[in-house]
Amino acid sequence: MPTQYGDLSIKESTIHTRKHVSLFDVSHMLQTHITGKDRVAFIESLTTADVQGLQENSGTLSVFTNEKGGIKDDLIIMKTDKDFLFLVTNAGCIDKDLPYLLENAAAWRAKGKDVKIETLDNRGLVAVQGPEMAKVLQEGTDIDLSKLTFMKTTVGSVFGIDGCRVTRCGYTGEDGVEISVDPTKAEQLVDRLLASQAGKVKLAGLGARDALRLEAGLCLYGSDIDENTTPIEAGLAFVVAKRRRETLDFPGAEKIVKQLKEKSWPKRRVGLLAQPGRCPRSHLPLIDPLDKCAIGFVTSGCPSPTLGKNIAIAYVDKSHSKEGTKFIVDFGAKQAPVEVVKMPFVPTHYYTGKK
Template identity: 45%
Template sequence: MASKRAAQLLRPAVNGFKASSVSLQHAVQHQTTIRSLATRAGRARKPARVSTTAVRFASTATPTSDGQLGRTGLYELHAKHGAKFVPFGGYEMPVQYSDLSIVDSHHWTRQKASLFDVGHMVQHDFSGPGAQAFLERLTPSSLSSLSENHSTLSTLLHPDTGGIVDDTVITRLANSFYVVTNAGCREKDLAYLTEQLETWRKDNPDKTVEWKLRTNQGLVALQGPLAATILERALSEQSASALKSLYFGQCMPGTIKGTDVEVLISRGGYTGEDGFEISIPPPATEAVTQFLLDSAKDELRLAGLGARDTLRLEAGMCLYGHDLDDTTTPVEAGLSWIIGKDRRANGGFHGDSVILQQLKKKSEGGGVTRRRVGLIIEGSPAREGAEIVDEAGEKIGNITSGCPSPTAKKNISMGYIKDGMHKSGTQVQVIVRGKKRKATVTKMPFIGSKYYKAPAPDPK
């Protein structure tokens, strides 16, 4: 019955369409509006209402050029399910739905599974003989060691300072690199990439690079402990079998049950839970999403940006424009692990003189003056911008993200603190609404991650 239902739903959408899908696994960037909602997430809420804000419909996942908000291909589905919309990254995006509060949606994701629309992300495809070398100039990642159908978190870097222009996920496909960047950085990133590619072509005329934006591709994130079970039921028998051996950071093509619709599935996400990000051909995006919801009515709910923000903070994941920016290097941000061994030895990436010096021991003139940390705060939750002070009242840092944790039932925050004060267990204070609150530096994530990882190799 399920396969027949899928075919009925999807056949009109994909008639005559041969799917060509790509992978990504990345985080959604949220705005201050969403962060404020998340900080107040513990309070009781009235049912959400659908905003009647007039916006122009964008048939592709691209904001309009005249300043009006764009819409992803799932806008009508969101409205039908009682979404409350907010402006975000140039789009009108759901922050929550009428059936669940933000806190309830958060718990539903941790206990069952939720589906997030992330189709507003900017999707790029780089190909050609110079593609790998070009991307290795912009990022500190070792793409030469990245296997096909595998992904890595990375950062686009400022040429001089090594500051983070944007965080990104890079996936090696059969004939290209698929790069996903944040919606809120669209204009800045496009200008940066255009300038960098022009310079590359002048310096390396024999190492051609083709750059294409994928503006029509649908993308949803299926997250939670029941995500694998739900997705297996929605796939063809062969695809469902292959899914069992798909591990965190890997991707695979899959076919929706009872149809010829091919999607590309990446195992990962932005919540700390097991899950998948599913890239869907444009004509089938809404039908596939609705089919997933219909096939798991008691297990799966739509979730918005509000729950996504509290989930990602519990998972210790950064939000660009708040926890990361172009004045912050990967070393300061606690992302040194993305810098490959060969890149540490040979450099050759933007800002390498700054970053490689920071990686050195203090006795060799290395190190940084501040570091990203997690904090548990007593009393009221601390919001972005709150000052961190020592026992003498001297400022030693700032909060960049904060909210009450629905899972841990504590006030959690992320921020930057003076080097030397960053060790777990260090007692500090945070100024919240003019009052000093006790805080403890703690390791992140704030709750344990549940990624589906490959078994450890046999030591024999």
């Protein structure tokens, strides 16, 4: 995916997505089917999700954790009404995620368990995001989008292309879907989407995608979350399912649940609002203005096209994480004030079917 397309700037593309609808080619992400009668127990042994408790054709955001409670990767798990789970994991983590899945599946089979990993090599994945998504897509699909709510999935025809898996989710904070499509039909699907609702549907690149997800307060793996950060420290306690907090049967469970029960996490992910001018970026240190000590660091930042202000995500000492707390971002030659604010920076509009 390029940084941007055509004559649209990152700012223009971001605003277009917030007002209309944009297409993102995210085919680089890893799509996987997990089959076998032990597939649910298998994926639960590696993640914090309650897949057993999911209804058919619904899913959840979850995380792979390591033995220290750190996040190996974040992923989407969909429990289909067929004989497989559908996973979408990050492109940047393919080299560790796929071997991790394959090695653990082999270990399970060696114990007589029934589980298999099937990667959907080269299958297209197109994200259609924005408030006009449903209007655009409904004209070309046999799926009733009014019944397909957030984190639900189904299979149908989209603009004449059969066998598309449509999941109501996304990485922008807006209403949207991700369409998994036969690789030989992906370009055709994009062309037909772009031709619908003339002028309302535009291609968007990595630049707009990053600005949109940051405005929505969503994490980028490798920047905002990593193997040294627990879900609790990252503000992702909701991905640790209630039942799994009791069963304690996933990697790092004891540390994660201890942090939850004792409220003992040392750092916390927060949103920052910065002054006009230079925008805080990844790795910049944050300084307590009173004692001049380092109290955290920036992990992501950008000028927000929607707000017209500089925003950032950071980790700070828990004692400095309260909304309204002010401290200093150190650019090296210069310093500038920042303030802790609530995330998301821009309200989200996920479709739940409720008005």
